[in-house]
Amino acid sequence: MDFAQFRRPQRYIGNEWNVIKKSHKGRIPVCIGYPDLYELGMSNLGLRIIYSILNEESDIVCERVFMPFDDLSQYLKENDQRLFSLESKTPLNQFQVLGFNFNAELNYTNFLHILELGGIPRYSHQRKDVIVLGGGVVNPEPIADFIDIFVLGEFEAISNDLIKILRSTSSRQARIEAFSQTPGFYIPQLYSNNLENNSYLFKPLNEKAPKSIKRVFVKDLDNSYYPTNWLTPHTAIIQDRVPVEIARGCPNLCTFCQARKQYYPYRQRKPQKVKEIIKKIYKSSGYENFSLLSLSASDYSYMQELLDGVLDYFREQRIGLSLPSLRIDDLLGPLQERLQRLKSSSLTVAVEAAQDKLRKDIQKNIDIKQLFEAAKVLHSFNFKQIKLYFMYGFPNETNEDIIAIADMLKELLGKSNLKISASVNVFMPKPISIWESQSLEDEKILEEKRALLLNSLPRSKRLDVSLPSTKSTILETLLARGDRTVGKVIENAYRKGALFCGDNERFKWAPWKNAIEEEGSAYQKILKTQTSNFAWSFIDK
């Protein structure tokens, strides 16, 4: 195949620096996939961790597949060819195990597309040899019909069990049985989970299926695996820097946040370990930009020590460093002098709600007065821009809260001459967040609030606001909170051509609207939380 005929051919070559190529002979062939384009998938840390852990084993060969762009999809269909892994160009239906990392619900139809292009039967019950694993999901139920085995929780915590089971037998059935008896794995086909009398009834379908299903977590982050032989693309990717994870989980209690419970509890990596990882990755990749990754960098107890230990190295080697989740007080406090030495990057502040009272309601504890204080000293940092995150559609929110977002942006534009980029999202009651039993705000009200915000925003060349459509928020909430009936909607919408739904430019509501109607989905019930428990309630908290 001549890849030069496709847009951005590097997406499909699989010749990155540090790529691992092994012969399949005598090895268990595994292919891990990400249901979005190469540039997005290669920016995902989880996928890299899994790739490296599995390839450490000499009897396993782990390769990658991403969602192909339209041109390659069309080519494969027209020429009746199968989608292939990047490393050895092996068709997907020749692997024993396929594993998908889902971190965005809106990509579920892309996943069905990858299966179809790879020649993999869509439904679990249709498969004879291949096993399809799914990870990264909080609520597995909407895609339960398409996945043989879910990994619930963090991969590093189950990787040894996974490898052991794959080695023990090559039979699909025997492997599935072994997984069903191992904590952290969930086999949906062994259970029914239907809505009866307004409540979800989770029932094992045979005696051997365990009654309780658990999420598993890494206990010791310092000694957990971190990939250092860094796979370095030859073309730009979305997050074109090396993320070095300094902590996992979050000690804060923001009511809307799903991630704090998805990665639990709060664990920190020692600065010495972080430093070692940074040096190893730089030596292996030559990457010119790094970022210190965590849900909330400001809560990292060893930040001063870490920065003191690495800033000179970054300066000598001319490596850029960004700290994407800092709080404003760090800019004014003891870290100020250290942060001023960073190569230019952007300041990110998750404000969420512009007025104090609402911010208190959602347990987001930041002092906004400091943001304006900080605006005055921002010129002493090398920041290129300020990025702000807001949300609307919260319970008990008023129109004043919406206008306050616009006012805050106005005031900031006046106090600083940096570019401001604001990302405004709608509050969605995501599974296992503190507010999981809240409802998604009515569509009509969301539309009114959206219009109010758009009309109040200041006009400035320095301001860039991103605001997803209300319909895509409704869909994301449905896919996040859905039960097994939502799987039918996903499949139907896919047949109607719904692809790349996470891309604002490409998102279309029509196929979803028709799919919901045709499948008779009780989707309002799911959005409005009118059930006494949830489709995901069977997973131990």
Added chain:
Amino acid sequence: MIYFSQLDLIHILERALRRTDLPIYFTQGYNPHVKISFRSGLKLGVTGKIEVVLYFSEKVDRERAIQKLKEHLPMGLNILKGSQMSLKEINKLRRQAK
């Protein structure tokens, strides 16, 4: 096989240089980067030769530099020939080109 744009090539060369322990010359200022200049451009998807000038902060052994860099270049990207110039000579060539 490798496909890249001119912009990709800058990153590929920069990262390859950074992986070696050669004394790379960085530009000054807030946003220092590896200095690389091209005598001509290449089209995506077309095989060809390109002349690249790499800058070092001190004198390096020509053979050693070529060898080191070759070890860190991806498959499909090769060094055909390398010659060494002082900054004076480069600037002289530049003036002549104008």
